[in-house]
Amino acid sequence: MSSTPPVTTAPVPAAPDVGVLRAPIETAPSAIKLEGPMFARFVGFLGLFLLVLGAVVVVATRVTGQARIVPENWGFLFSGVGIALMLYHAIIDGEQEIRRLYGMLFVAFLVLSVVAAVLPGPFKADSQTAGYFFMPWGIGAAILAILFAIPFVRHETDELLRTISGGVLLVLGAGSCVGALVAGALNPDWLAGPGLALAVLGLGFLSVYLGQVGTDDGIGYTVAVALGAFGGAALFYVFARTVFPTVLFDGPMALRKPSQALDYWKVAGRVAVVVASLILVGTGALGKFPVWLRAVLAGTGLVVGTVFVLGSTGTYVTIAPRPFLIPSGAVLGGIGLVYLAVSLGVCSDNQFVTLVRRELAAYFTSPIGFIVLAGMLLVQGTSYVQFVATLQSGQPMPEPIVEDYGIHILSLIGFILQIPALTMRLLAEEKRTGTLEVLLTAPVNEIPVVASKFLGTWIFFMLCWVPAGLFLIALRTVGDAPFDYRPMIGFYLALAAQGAMFLAMGLFFSALTRDQIVSAVLTFAVLLVLLAFAFLRRQPLLLDLPDALLAVANRLSFYHTWLESLSGQLPVRNLLLALSLTVFWLFLATKVLETRKWN
Structure with a gap:
């Protein structure tokens, strides 16, 4: 036996556990317990199968022009569900082969979006056909590229690939943001169409880039400040x-x-x-x-x-x-204001802003956020396809025709499922894991904790509804007769107020219990009952309910408020009631947290 000592070698770094996410710089106070990688991979491959199946159905129907055994609408549904399942897999499984696969999917959707933007060609297109394929197909592909870019840049460990992907995101984001503002200033009418979509997508790419590099100092801070500077310049212009x-x-x-x-x-x-x-x-x-x-x-x-x-x-x-102010100036100023707000939000060291930023970032580092985003994109895309089919069928549609687009059965279902999914773990999971006590021992009290959780969730909630407005811009390429878009502005105001009220209610239910399932069920039950009351008010069935009860429930129901806003009548009383109840629910949630001192 040799007495020569073995040659000393450099220690081999331990491989990261499969399925364990590397914590970003800023995350929510509590982490979500994730399923094992085997389950996530099964979900991912099931999603890939559904995506391929749906794509085959849609392409076959469009090429042959004949209905198949599986309808085209089902093809879109299969594709949307498949993408949602694949996003769930992408955010959980950080294995090298898996993240590279989803990185390729990010590139594929990005290329598809660029191709859709230039077809039928910059010299062959006229004012009616320019951007025909970009809206909505290019917009949808770009949004999917953003969603798949987030887990890829988060999991990727190779510095070269991280640098390349970061450079692509920076070039796309900065080019789109600056190009949209400059082109909008030179041609204001263009900004109210494709320019607005390009500005929103550019902000999405830049946000992913800033989330990758951070904004404490260096290039990330410079880019964030430049974004705010361009936003301020747009406002001044x-x-x-x-x-x-x-x-x-x-x-x-x-x-x-x-x-x-x-x-x-x-x-x-x-x-x-x-x-x-x-x-x-x-x-x-x-x-x-x-x-x-x-x-x-x-x-x-x-x-x-x-x-x-x-x-x-x-x-x-x-x-x-x-x-100039209406409508072009308002659109340009609104974009500049959003850019300035995002810049201040990511660069600020304010305690409350930091808490809001962490809550918002938590949705982009958890499966729940990606599932909700993909689900709402599927809902709004399907609603748009069916709405366009109705327009092209030549059936008479009373004004405002956008009512058939906003009040869609899938939108109603998506709303009553989205609210519980976003609010169920806000405080219930914190209490169950014991991290709420750790959070409240920091130099913050209950009010900023509750307010930051609410505001971060509300911002994410409104982001989920952005595709609906972007898809609506594409209608200029579908029909020759223009229609009034202003009811959609009222709809978004109603959506913001009603969403705030129900999110605050869900936050209160989450503060009452340690079980997030119980919190979700309570929130879902209230939304379902209010929706049922709204239908009973319009079409009374076998139930003989007092008119006063139906009137109150109808006033609280989001369905009634949506109808009024899309009909061109801004329901100011309903909005004020929703905002008042928002404050009421937040007050109750704060008091529930304060009871821990008495116990």
């Missing part, structure tokens, strides 16, 4: 193009009454604007900010003050300015 030409055209006459007497209220308002501009200049000159921010503040104040002083002394524009 909308303000300048809307206000400056009018001020310079009206001249000093805008400060006088019809009797030619000086209007002191208007003069006071003009003086207030000039004083505010001087304060902005002083803040930029003397403030303790970065040099570039000081220059921007001082320059903005100087330009605004100069224009209003000139407009008070003479008329410098002789041609009446064209209206």
Whole structure:
């Protein structure tokens, strides 16, 4: 036996456990217990089978033009369910072969989106056919590319692949965001169509990139600040193009009454604007900010003050300015405001903002979030396909025709399933695992904990409904007759208020129990009962319920509010009631958490 000691070798790093997710920089306070990799792989391969089956059914039906044994709608359903199951597998299984497979799927959907965007070609297309395939098929493919990019960049350990994927996301996101804003400023009408979809998708790609590199410092922080700068520039451009030409055209006459007497209220308002501009200049000159921010503040104040002083002394524009704010300016300003808000949200060190950011990030690191996103994308895509089929059939549709798109049976089912899925674990899982006590021992009390969980969930809830609006833009390529889109704005306002109310209710039920299933069942039961009452109010069946009870339930039901908003009547009373009940449910949830001190 040799006495020579063995040659010392470098220790081999232990392989990561299959199926265990590497924790991101920011996650929710409690982790979700995941199933084993074998179950996840079974779900993933089942999803792949359904995706292929659905694609074959759809392609065969479109190529031959004949209905098959399996209808085309079922093909879309199979494909959507398959994608949802594959996303569940992608977020759980971090094995190298698996993550590379889903990385290839990310690239495939990305290529499909780009191809759909350029067909039938930049020189062959006219104003009616340009972007025909991009909306909605290219939009849907781009959204799926974003969803599959999240688990890929999160699991991938190879630095070269991470760098390449990050570069692709950065180029796509920055190019889309900047391109949409610049093109929208030059051609405002384009922004109300494909430009809006491109701006939203660009923000999605940039968000995935920022989630990969972080925003504490370095390139991530620079990109986030640049995003906010472009958003602020868009807001200032909308303000300048809307206000400056009018001020310079009206001249000093805008400060006088019809009797030619000086209007002191208007003069006071003009003086207030000039004083505010001087304060902005002083803040930029003397403030303790970065040099570039000081220059921007001082320059903005100087330009605004100069224009209003000139407009008070003479008329410098002789041609009446064209209206810009509605709708193009509002769309451009809204995009800029969202960019600015995202930039501040990811860069802020504020305690409450950090809690909201962690809650929101938790949905993108858990199967629940991906299942809900994929499910709502399936619901809204199916609703759009059926809505377009009805339009193309030539059947008469009363205005507003978007009512048939918004009030769809799948949308109702998706809503009453989405709310419990998002809220069931917010506090119940924290209490069951004991991490709630750890969270509340930090320098925060119950109010910011409850408010941050609610706000993060509400933001994710609204993100799930973004595809419905993007798909609706594609209708300009389907029918020749334009229709009124404004009811959809009321619908989204109603959706935001009603969603806030029911999310707060679900958060309260989650605070009552340690079992997230119980919380989900309670929330689902309330939503189902309110929906049933709404139908009973419209079509009474065998139940003889008091009219007062039906009236109250009808007022609380989201179905009734959706109908009113899509009919062009903004239900202000219903929205105020929903917001009031939101505060009420959040108050109860906070008090439930405070009872732990008494126990």
